[in-house]
Amino acid sequence: MSIVSSIQQRVLESLSLLFDQTFTEKDFQVSETKPEFEGDYTIVLFSLVKSLKQSPDAIGNRLGEKLIADHPQLFTGFNIIKGFLNLSIADEFWTSLLEENYANADFGTAASTGKKVMVEYSSPNTNKPLHLGHLRNNFLGWSVAEIYKASGFEVIKSCIVNDRGIHICKSMIAWQKYGNGATPQSTGTKGDHLVGEYYVRFEDDLKAESQVLINKIKLGDLTDFAGADLSKLDKLLVALTKLDEVKDADKITKLHGEIRELARNCTPVMCAAKDMLLDWEQGKPEVIDLWKQMNGWVYEGFDVTYKRIGSDFDKTYYESNTYLLGKDIVQQGLAKGVFYKKEDGSTWIDLTAEGLDEKIVQRKDGTSVYITQDIGLALQKYEQYKIDESIYVIGNEQNYHMKVLQLICQKLGMPNADKIKHLSYGMVELTTGKMKSREGTVVDADDIVEEMVATAQHHTEELGKVKDFNEAELKDLYDILGLGAMKFYLLRVDPKKTMIFNPEESIDFHGFTGPFVQYTHARIRSILRKEGITGSGISDPFSKEEELLKLEKNVLITLEQYPAAIRQACVEQDPSVIANYVFNVAKTFNSFYTEHSVSNAETPGKKALRLRLAVMTANTLKSGMKLLGIRVPERM
RNA sequence: GGACCGGUAGCUCAGUUGGAUAGAGCAUCAGCCUUCUAAGCUGAGGGUCAUUGGUUCGAAUCCAAUCCGGUUCACCA
Numbered sequence: 001m002s003i004v005s006s007i008q009q010r011v012l013e014s015l016s017l018l019f020d021q022t023f024t025e026k027d028f029q030v031s032e033t034k035p036e037f038e039g040d041y042t043i044v045l046f047s048l049v050k051s052l053k054q055s056p057d058a059i060g061n062r063l064g065e066k067l068i069a070d071h072p073q074l075f076t077g078f079n080i081i082k083g084f085l086n087l088s089i090a091d092e093f094w095t096s097l098l099e100e101n102y103a104n105a106d107f108g109t110a111a112s113t114g115k116k117v118m119v120e121y122s123s124p125n126t127n128k129p130l131h132l133g134h135l136r137n138n139f140l141g142w143s144v145a146e147i148y149k150a151s152g153f154e155v156i157k158s159c160i161v162n163d164r165g166i167h168i169c170k171s172m173i174a175w176q177k178y179g180n181g182a183t184p185q186s187t188g189t190k191g192d193h194l195v196g197e198y199y200v201r202f203e204d205d206l207k208a209e210s211q212v213l214i215n216k217i218k219l220g221d222l223t224d225f226a227g228a229d230l231s232k233l234d235k236l237l238v239a240l241t242k243l244d245e246v247k248d249a250d251k252i253t254k255l256h257g258e259i260r261e262l263a264r265n266c267t268p269v270m271c272a273a274k275d276m277l278l279d280w281e282q283g284k285p286e287v288i289d290l291w292k293q294m295n296g297w298v299y300e301g302f303d304v305t306y307k308r309i310g311s312d313f314d315k316t317y318y319e320s321n322t323y324l325l326g327k328d329i330v331q332q333g334l335a336k337g338v339f340y341k342k343e344d345g346s347t348w349i350d351l352t353a354e355g356l357d358e359k360i361v362q363r364k365d366g367t368s369v370y371i372t373q374d375i376g377l378a379l380q381k382y383e384q385y386k387i388d389e390s391i392y393v394i395g396n397e398q399n400y401h402m403k404v405l406q407l408i409c410q411k412l413g414m415p416n417a418d419k420i421k422h423l424s425y426g427m428v429e430l431t432t433g434k435m436k437s438r439e440g441t442v443v444d445a446d447d448i449v450e451e452m453v454a455t456a457q458h459h460t461e462e463l464g465k466v467k468d469f470n471e472a473e474l475k476d477l478y479d480i481l482g483l484g485a486m487k488f489y490l491l492r493v494d495p496k497k498t499m500i501f502n503p504e505e506s507i508d509f510h511g512f513t514g515p516f517v518q519y520t521h522a523r524i525r526s527i528l529r530k531e532g533i534t535g536s537g538i539s540d541p542f543s544k545e546e547e548l549l550k551l552e553k554n555v556l557i558t559l560e561q562y563p564a565a566i567r568q569a570c571v572e573q574d575p576s577v578i579a580n581y582v583f584n585v586a587k588t589f590n591s592f593y594t595e596h597s598v599s600n601a602e603t604p605g606k607k608a609l610r611l612r613l614a615v616m617t618a619n620t621l622k623s624g625m626k627l628l629g630i631r632v633p634e635r636m
Numbered sequence: 637g638g639a640c641c642g643g644u645a646g647c648u649c650a651g652u653u654g655g656a657u658a659g660a661g662c663a664u665c666a667g668c669c670u671u672c673u674a675a676g677c678u679g680a681g682g683g684u685c686a687u688u689g690g691u692u693c694g695a696a697u698c699c700a701a702u703c704c705g706g707u708u709c710a711c712c713a
Binding site for chain 2: 026029031034036037042044046047049081082083084125162164165166167319323344346355356357360362363364365367369370373395396397398399400401403424426427429431459460463465481492493494496497498499500502504505508509510511512513515516518519520522523524526527530531576580583584587590591593594595597598599600614635636
């Protein structure tokens with residue numbers, strides 16, 4: 001039990017004995033005492049004033065005395081200042097905590113809950129390489145999975161690969177047109193990057209061709225349009241001439257946008273891509289073969305990146321397999337009256353009562369839409385793995401979609417539908433603004449990782465502390481530091497917030513960074529190496545008579561909070577809780593470290609205590625960083 | 637226009653089940669390496685917590701309104 005809940009319970013007990021009233025934890029607050037006051041933990045008395053009808057001081061005095069009388073082994077003193085009861089905790093509490101846990105590498109992790117959770121993350125498209133935003137996603141997904149494991153869950157990491165659809169055909173069309181049979185081998189280009197290049201080529205063509213069409217439209221030449229497109233265009237143009245008279249700028253821009261969209265859709269390249277998608281759906285062999293080949297290149301490229309950044313999955317779903325899922329569910333939903341058919345034969349759900357809109361779940365031709373396969377996959381996940389909780393790590397632009405998905409699952413009466421959780425994260429922006437692929441401002445994942453590792457190498461060489469490392473050891477160290485800095489930088493911010501990626505700040509290895517924490521760990525390991533402590537066990541007893549110094553106690557107080565930090569990170573699905581915690585541990589230890597020597601402690605008893613303190617700090621740093629997917633070095 | 641998210645120091649961010657003088661890191665300035673790793677430590681300056689009103693012993697935190705920024709409201713995925 002944590003110190004805070006221990007105090008809470010003792011206070012509850014004492015209150016009911018003293019005042020013959022029952023209280024709950026919510027009736028008062030236990031918090032850390034501010035440094036400028038004496039004591040370790042503080043109880044706010046104001047909230048008790050009303051129900052007890054006594055002054056805060058009177059309550060505080062009686063409560064403080066009672067606590068000390070009944071629990072002298074826990075409380076050693078108290079003072080009351082302006083309605084705050086400050087309690088001093090016995091050294092004994094902290095030293096026992098240390099003795100019991102310093103060698104326990106699993107300190108902070110919870111016992112098994114027997115529950116299963118699936119964390120779906122990464123979910124890439126197979127038409128271009130991963131970028132900075134994907135890194136945030138991958139690091140978040142991995143970390144949340146680790147945090148759930150540490151909280152006693154069985155975790156299944158999954159990934160849905162978006163390997164099908166018009167966007168994939170785009171790369172294929174451009175490759176056919178410009179590729180001349182180019183392969184990753186023949187060009188020496190990483191597969192995902194190669195395919196990405198053709199995606200860009202396609203977009204360039206599309207831009208050029210749609211500009212041609214728009215110019216023709218301006219001249220009144222509509223010969224490139226036919227059928228429904230033509231009549232729609234006609235309507236738009238008529239509307240536009242009308243609007244020109246009233247000069248409604250917003251609506252005019254909107255209409256221009258629609259015309260541009262229509263033109264894009266009617267370009268020859270776009271038509272070619274659409275035809276290819278139809279061929280793909282009909283299983284035309286040469287299209288399927290090309291699709292398999294190019295997807296294969298992308299997977300090889302992704303594999304390299306995933307290995308590099310340490311992402312992996314227990315189960316990979318492919319959209320090419322799942323996109324037909326959910327059709328039977330539509331039938332069931334119709335039978336249950338959750339869905340309804342419109343006159344044209346399309347199937348819908350009405351969510352207006354929930355403050356949302358009507359959403360289509362199946363087209364009139366019977367084909368699925370995006371949400372349909374998601375419903376199907378959500379159910380399949382449950383049936384295959386009997387999961388208790390399902391987490392989706394997806395960007396916040398899909399908040400609405402995920403809300404709809406959960407609502408539909410609930411209405412369909414799917415098991416654990418209320419345990420579908422969207423870990424919604426904000427975009428990563430640059431100091432210069434948003435990343436835009438069209439403007440070439442996208443930060444490539446592979447590039448940024450190599451840059452970070454190179455920076456780590458540069459700093460390390462400059463400091464010259466590991467000159468005796470061999471080449472493999474150096475390479476590993478640079479990876480640990482570079483990737484550590486990168487992961488920490490992206491995970492230290494609340495996931496749901498849009499974050500700014502500042503290249504200069506991200507390669508800073510000082511302050512609130514991964515390398516700072518890693519450095520603290522390496523420093524401790526250095527002490528332990530010199531003291532000949534290889535395992536975690538220390539046989540020398542430490543004296544419990546000597547009073548704990550302020551800085552020693554601060555480290556213990558911080559270490560004690562680790563289990564609570566994991567719990568909070570799990571409940572909030574927020575790795576930044578851990579990043580902040582681990583930084584705090586490192587900072588607190590560093591303050592202690594510069595003031596007091598471990599090896600040359602004043603007495604053997606003190607030395608034995610500080611060695612334990614060092615071991616427990618190192619273990620906690622290592623364990624906490626592991627929850628972020630970050631390794632810590634023995635030396636740096 | 638509706639829905640959701642955000643606005644805290646020059647910059648990047650913590651802090652919201654309401655509690656004492658609002659915290660870190662970076663940047664700036666001043667100190668600390670014959671003693672366990674200075675990728676470190678100590679200190680200083682820097683704030684109308686977007687604005688206004690309300691709730692109360694007490695509001696960055698709760699409520700209401702307003703302003704600014706973002707996302708979304710596709711028979712695309």
